Amino acid sequence: MYVNVAVLKETQPHERRVALVPSVAARLVKLGAKLHMQSGAGDGIKLTDATFRDVTFTDDRKALVSDADVVLAVQPPALDVIDAMKEGAILISFIYANKESALVRCLLDRKITCFAMERVPRITRAQAMDALSSQSALAGYYAVQLGATHLTRILPKITTAAGAIGPAKVLVMGLGVAGLEAIATAHRLGAVVEGYDVRPETQEQALSLGAKFVETGVDARGKGGYARELTAAEKSKVAAALTQHIQQADLIITTAAIPGRPSPKLISKAQVAGMKPGAVIVDLSAEGGGNCEDTRPGETARIGQITIVAPFNVPSFLGGDASELYAKNQYNLLALMLKDNIITIDWKDEILAKTVLTHAGERKDLPPAPAVKAA
Numbered sequence: 001m002y003v004n005v006a007v008l009k010e011t012q013p014h015e016r017r018v019a020l021v022p023s024v025a026a027r028l029v030k031l032g033a034k035l036h037m038q039s040g041a042g043d044g045i046k047l048t049d050a051t052f053r054d055v056t057f058t059d060d061r062k063a064l065v066s067d068a069d070v071v072l073a074v075q076p077p078a079l080d081v082i083d084a085m086k087e088g089a090i091l092i093s094f095i096y097a098n099k100e101s102a103l104v105r106c107l108l109d110r111k112i113t114c115f116a117m118e119r120v121p122r123i124t125r126a127q128a129m130d131a132l133s134s135q136s137a138l139a140g141y142y143a144v145q146l147g148a149t150h151l152t153r154i155l156p157k158i159t160t161a162a163g164a165i166g167p168a169k170v171l172v173m174g175l176g177v178a179g180l181e182a183i184a185t186a187h188r189l190g191a192v193v194e195g196y197d198v199r200p201e202t203q204e205q206a207l208s209l210g211a212k213f214v215e216t217g218v219d220a221r222g223k224g225g226y227a228r229e230l231t232a233a234e235k236s237k238v239a240a241a242l243t244q245h246i247q248q249a250d251l252i253i254t255t256a257a258i259p260g261r262p263s264p265k266l267i268s269k270a271q272v273a274g275m276k277p278g279a280v281i282v283d284l285s286a287e288g289g290g291n292c293e294d295t296r297p298g299e300t301a302r303i304g305q306i307t308i309v310a311p312f313n314v315p316s317f318l319g320g321d322a323s324e325l326y327a328k329n330q331y332n333l334l335a336l337m338l339k340d341n342i343i344t345i346d347w348k349d350e351i352l353a354k355t356v357l358t359h360a361g362e363r364k365d366l367p368p369a370p371a372v373k374a375a
């Protein structure tokens with residue numbers, strides 16, 4: 001007995017990642033998986049089919065999934081892929097159900113057990129499965145590299161015979177996983193770094209990574225360790241405290257997000273107008289509409305002498321490492337279910353119960369419908 005695991009080639013534009021890499025393939029085989037991949041699935045990260053051992057390749061994605069017990073992907077698969085899956089099979093992928101109503105309908109119709117990677121709970125035991133964190137950490141690192149290539153100055157202090165140049169000032173706004181990694185990277189590259197977040201516990205984290213913390217006196221801790229939206233009065237208090245820091249920075253990296261809401265606007269047009277000529281903003285929240293009023297999501301904008309870079313899908317730029325970490329996250333999740341060559345789902349396991357999106361034709365992410373009172 002073995003479990004058929006199929007891995008799709010990603011089809012969304014600019015998606016370079018793949019859900020399986022050779023080192024993880026070998027570990028899945030040990031758990032009892034028989035591996036099948038779509039031909040060229042690793043092309044985006046320069047992995048040829050030949051680099052995968054013990055994997056069968058096929059061109060036809062519908063044939064690939066039709067016999068699979070488990071399908072692995074990075075982005076939500078196309079509807080025809082779900083239609084071709086066996087009833088009751090498992091799909092593990094990022095889904096973001098609120099943007100994918102047709103796909104969710106299809107998952108329910110086909111009675112697919114879908115584990116949505118963005119739903120992995122942020123608890124200690126699930127850290128090895130937390131793809132939001134692994135991908136955000138890479139994005140935070142890359143934001144500094146991206147910003148550095150758009151600056152006309154260097155980040156560290158440099159001394160030459162002709163004179164010295166002082167270090168660049170970097171301000172990181174939003175200190176979740178990506179923001180903290182951006183602080184660590186900018187600090188390692190020799191910049192003078194400041195950090196800001198509405199969750200006060202990030203102060204100590206910023207300090208431990210070598211940054212100063214910008215105090216605004218606003219505490220916006222929300223549910224589950226996330227931030228809540230600010231009130232109008234809080235927004236103006238924050239803006240007043242931040243303007244000077246924004247306008248002294250050479251490079252600003254913004255990462256602020258509130259689950260289920262558009263990205264909060266942390267930098268106004270007026271603040272951009274007062275920034276130093278040549279300054280750069282790297283806005284990592286393009287998917288949610290951006291953290292700056294002048295951000296054009298998915299584009300690089302020139303506003304006067306300021307450059308605002310706001311790419312989509314930043315982890316995909318580092319597709320090799322992003323795939324490696326993502327594949328490990330998925331492996332660790334699958335290892336909760338795949339043992340001794342069979343799949344057994346223990347619904348009492350908090351991680352599986354909270355990550356599942358659809359099962360046996362039912363949505364599992366919605367609160368149960370209220371009981372109807374008898375007349």
Ligand SMILES: NC(=O)c1ccc[n+]([C@@H]2O[C@H](COP(=O)([O-])OP(=O)(O)OC[C@H]3O[C@@H](n4cnc5c(N)ncnc54)[C@H](O)[C@@H]3O)[C@@H](O)[C@H]2O)c1
Nearest residue numbers: 122123133174175176177197198199225227255256257264
């Ligand atoms: N225990 C775990 O295993 C684990 C793993 C990863 C993350 N976490 C926690 O989950 C939470 C979210 O992390 P994330 O990286 O997904 O964050 P995120 O992507 O949801 O948000 C990024 C940051 O933006 C901040 N933010 C929101 N509104 C803001 C505003 N108006 N101004 C400034 N900053 C604002 C948030 O506080 C957050 O720090 C954090 O508390 C993090 O420590 C826990």
